[in-house]
Each structure stands twice: as C-alpha cells, then as structure tokens.
Amino acid sequence: MPDLEHWSLSAMWWHVYPLGATGAPIRDADASAPVVHRLPRLEAWLDHVVELGLNGIALGPVFASSTHGYDTTDHFRIDPRLGDDDDFDRLVAAAHERGIRVLLDGVFNHVGREHPAFQAALADRDSHEAALFALGDDGDVEVFEGHDALVALDHGSDATVELVTRVMTHWLDRGADGWRLDAAYSVPAAFWARVLPAVRERRPDAWILGEVIHGEYAELVEASTMDAVTQYELWQGIWHSIAEGNLFELQHAIGRHNALLAAFTPYTFLGNHDVTRIATAVGSGFVPHALALLCTVAGTPAIYAGDEYGAEGVKEERVGGDDAIRPELPETPPSRDELSHAARATLDLHRELLAIRRRNAWLTRAQTDVVDVENGTIVLRTATADASIVTALNLTDDAVRLPAADATTVLAGDGGLESGEIALPARGWAILSR
Incomplete structure (x- = not known):
C-alpha cells in the first residue's frame, strides 16, 4: 500500500476509452492504414476534467491492436488509429501542465493472435518468441475466457516477466504515472510479485491498479504487490441495492469495503467501459443517490466519461x-447551452459532489458506519476523530425522517434538518456534515 504521502491518495480519475471516444474504427480496423492523429482530441477534454474536480485521466488501451484495444499487437507502439509517440507525449505533457496524472491500461494477460511474437512462435517453436507462450503439441494455446483471438501469455516464463517489466517501465519513463493491469485476476499473483518490484525499482512513484472482479481482494493485493484493485463488490452493492430497492445489500457491501482499508485503498466507480451505464442501471432519478455514495465512501473514485452528463447505454453480450x-x-x-436541462443538472451535480470529496480528502481512507437502514432508506456516517460526513438516501415514494447522526449542516441534496432528524422528500437524498 502506498505511504500516506503518495499522490494516489488524493487522486480522482476521469476514465475514458480512447478508441471509442475519438471515433476510431473498431471492428473494421486496417493495420496497414496510415496513422490518424485522433489522440489529440482528448487534450480538448483536459480542462473539463479539471472543472469536474478530478486530477487524473485513466486511459483505456492506446497501444497497437487488431480491434478493440485488448488484442494487442505491439506494446511499444501507439495504436495508429489514435496517433503516434508524439501525440502521446503531447497528451501527457498537457495533462501534467494541469496537474492531471495519467494512468495507462496494460493488457498483459494475453495478446492478439496477430501479434508478431505469436506468429513467430507458431512458425518456430525454438524461437525466442516461443518462450512467451505455452504452446501445445498441436500448436494449440490457451486463450482468454474462450475468446479465440486473445492468446494467453505464459506467466511462468522468464521471457514474459522480462517483456512486461520492459513495457511498463518504457511508458512510465515516457511520462505515465501508473498502470491499470487488465484482467489481473487471470494472472498468477506470483507473476506480478516478480514484475512490479522491478518496475518500482526504476519508477518508485508509480501507482499500480489491478482489474479484479471476484475473490479476496486484500489477499491478492498482498501477494501480488499491487497498490489497489477495482472495487467491483461496492459497485455491485451500490447499483443493485438502488435498482432493487434493497439497501441491506449496500449495508453488506459497505461492511466488506471497510475491511479492505487496512490493506489498501480500493479504486471505486459507478461505471466503466465494461458495464451498463449507471443512469441506465438505476434510472436517471437515482443517479444523485449513487454519486453521493461514491463521493462519501472511502476509496479512489473514478468517473466514466459521459456519466457526468447522464449518458445511458446497455452492455450486451x-x-x-x-x-x-x-x-x-x-x-x-x-x-x-448545448446541453439538455437534465445533462446540465447532472454535470452540476458531479461538480458539486466531487468538490465536497475534494474538500474532505480524509474520506479516502475513512471507515463508514451504517447508522440506520431499511429496504428503501439508509443513513451512513463516514468519520474520523475530527470530522464526519453523513449520507442519507430515500428510495421510497414517501417523505421520511431519519437519524441525523449528529450532523448539523446540509452540504448537498434536497433534505433538511428538523428537530435533530434528516427530513427527506420522496426519492430524496442529502449529504451533511457535523
């Protein structure tokens, strides 16, 4: 876990999927096509990131690939659909000028079938490249979760350790501040424990986030030496409890979340490039409730690009x-003026609640107690010895009065304090402080 002075403990991310965001072709990509400089389009969004109150951009894949970015064909080359090294350097420099950190997406569990190293391994099993893959006698190879185009690397191989270490340090040397390790749950923790110390020896300030969905998060962080993992349990607890009107599920997720803080600071989110948009999952009327939770519960919060405008969309298999x-x-x-009334309201809401989070940086590591909970209402108190934030939610169609947990000031929302209680309207919410 990073020390208490590490920059990651004050980081709040804007997560963007560059290939989609810049309009690059996905399924009909032509590897022989000339470079198209789309990456600079993201520079125009950096001031927006700052105005939201965020100080990091978490980039989806930017390296050469065959289609969606996760079938890498060259870890050392910017995807020509996005641009080139100069475009990357300018984006990083422009981000850093604004105090924005840059996180890269490292796809190190597998490569695309068209990767030159895999093609060389198929052609010659005695080649240096063959050491990167566990080839069967018939030329068969393990693939990622049944996707034939995604060829798994051999994580027991010294050659794979050397490759991944070299890739990570190369881009950190070029200015990146950290890495998200894609599908980290599919890679043995022992592999990361070999790679990451070598990376930190060269770049000790780097922050390493693992994509992990299920399992014992704290044990994996310790065994792998990653700094943090994605908190899918809390994501599930937030959206599902709101969508189903069962806030006892959120209570359970909060308890699990609290237990992780002794080991690491989780990466928290309401949306990403792999899941249905939060506005679709819970309904636009409950986005404030979900965002209030993200901004007042411990973790390193991230906003998925477009969610700040209330974007909708369904993930389909x-x-x-x-x-x-x-x-x-x-x-x-x-x-x-170009935004709908609803989009303006959602944007303003994000700016307001992220400002509360920014002003109360202690929330990043603080424990949350469930003060009161019913199926449709909940009161949470996140606190230290010196400060507290109270979050109250009402999912029901009736006005309610809930315990104020010593709160004295309403910071945001549509609730009020009355005779030592929080008064919330139907489907109301409030953030309060002591």
Missing part, C-alpha cells in the same frame, strides 16, 4: 455489445 457504452465523444466538451 454479443459482437458490438460494447458499442453503446463506448461511444464517440464530441471533439470538444459541449457548452452549457
């Missing part, structure tokens, strides 16, 4: 099933 949640962004952030 089919070819093209990610398109709705990975759309193209406008070339520049829309002006307020």
Whole structure:
C-alpha cells in the first residue's frame, strides 16, 4: 500500500476509452492504414476534467491492436488509429501542465493472435518468441475466457516477466504515472510479485491498479504487490441495492469495503467501459443517490466519461455489445447551452459532489458506519476523530425522517434538518456534515 504521502491518495480519475471516444474504427480496423492523429482530441477534454474536480485521466488501451484495444499487437507502439509517440507525449505533457496524472491500461494477460511474437512462435517453436507462450503439441494455446483471438501469455516464463517489466517501465519513463493491469485476476499473483518490484525499482512513484472482479481482494493485493484493485463488490452493492430497492445489500457491501482499508485503498466507480451505464442501471432519478455514495465512501473514485452528463447505454453480450457504452465523444466538451436541462443538472451535480470529496480528502481512507437502514432508506456516517460526513438516501415514494447522526449542516441534496432528524422528500437524498 502506498505511504500516506503518495499522490494516489488524493487522486480522482476521469476514465475514458480512447478508441471509442475519438471515433476510431473498431471492428473494421486496417493495420496497414496510415496513422490518424485522433489522440489529440482528448487534450480538448483536459480542462473539463479539471472543472469536474478530478486530477487524473485513466486511459483505456492506446497501444497497437487488431480491434478493440485488448488484442494487442505491439506494446511499444501507439495504436495508429489514435496517433503516434508524439501525440502521446503531447497528451501527457498537457495533462501534467494541469496537474492531471495519467494512468495507462496494460493488457498483459494475453495478446492478439496477430501479434508478431505469436506468429513467430507458431512458425518456430525454438524461437525466442516461443518462450512467451505455452504452446501445445498441436500448436494449440490457451486463450482468454474462450475468446479465440486473445492468446494467453505464459506467466511462468522468464521471457514474459522480462517483456512486461520492459513495457511498463518504457511508458512510465515516457511520462505515465501508473498502470491499470487488465484482467489481473487471470494472472498468477506470483507473476506480478516478480514484475512490479522491478518496475518500482526504476519508477518508485508509480501507482499500480489491478482489474479484479471476484475473490479476496486484500489477499491478492498482498501477494501480488499491487497498490489497489477495482472495487467491483461496492459497485455491485451500490447499483443493485438502488435498482432493487434493497439497501441491506449496500449495508453488506459497505461492511466488506471497510475491511479492505487496512490493506489498501480500493479504486471505486459507478461505471466503466465494461458495464451498463449507471443512469441506465438505476434510472436517471437515482443517479444523485449513487454519486453521493461514491463521493462519501472511502476509496479512489473514478468517473466514466459521459456519466457526468447522464449518458445511458446497455452492455450486451454479443459482437458490438460494447458499442453503446463506448461511444464517440464530441471533439470538444459541449457548452452549457448545448446541453439538455437534465445533462446540465447532472454535470452540476458531479461538480458539486466531487468538490465536497475534494474538500474532505480524509474520506479516502475513512471507515463508514451504517447508522440506520431499511429496504428503501439508509443513513451512513463516514468519520474520523475530527470530522464526519453523513449520507442519507430515500428510495421510497414517501417523505421520511431519519437519524441525523449528529450532523448539523446540509452540504448537498434536497433534505433538511428538523428537530435533530434528516427530513427527506420522496426519492430524496442529502449529504451533511457535523
């Protein structure tokens, strides 16, 4: 776990999927096509990131691949659909000028079938490249979760350790601040424990996040030496409890979340490039409730690009099933006059609640107690010895009065304090402080 002075403990991320956001072709990509400089389009969004109150951009895949970015064909080359090294350098420099950190997406569990190393291994089993793969006698090879185009690397091989270490340090040396390790749950922890110390020896300030969905998060962090993992349990607890009107599920998720804080600071989110948009999952009327939770519970929070405008979209398990949640962004952030009333309200809400989070940086590591809970209402108190934030939610169609947990000031929301209680309207919410 990073020390208490590490920059990651004050990081809040804007997560963007560059291929989709910049309008790059996905399934009909032509590897021989000339470079198209789309990556600079993201520079136009950096001031928007700052105005949201965020200080990091978590980039989806930017390296050469055959289709969606997760079938890598060259870890050392910027995807020509996005641009080149100069485009990357300018984006990183522009981000750093604004105090924005840059996180890269490292796909190190597998490569694309068209990767030159895999093609060389198929052609010659005695080649250096063959050491990267566990080839069967018939030339068969393990693939990722049944996807034939995604060829698994051999994580017991010294050659794979050397490759991944070299890739990670190469891009950190070029200015990246850290890595998200894609599908980290599919890679043995012992592999990361060999790679990451070598990376930190060269770049000790780097922050390493693992994509982990299920399992014992704290044990994996310790065994792998990663700094943090994605908190899918809390994501599930937030959206599902709201969508199903069962806040006892959220209570359970909060308890699990608290237990992790002794080991690491989880990466928390309401949306990403792999899941249905939060506005679709819970309904636009309950986005404030979900965002209030994200901004007042411990963790390193991230906003998925477009969610700040209330974007909707359903993740589907089919070819093209990610398109709705990975759309193209406008070339520049829309002006307020160009936004619908609902989009303006959602944008303002994000700015307001992220500002509360930024002003109360202690929330990143603080424990949350469930003060009161019913199926449709909950009161949470996140606190230290010196400060507390109270979050109250009402999912029901009736006005309610809930315990104020010593709160004295309403910071945000549509609730009020009355005779030592929080008064919430139907489907109301509030964030309060002591």
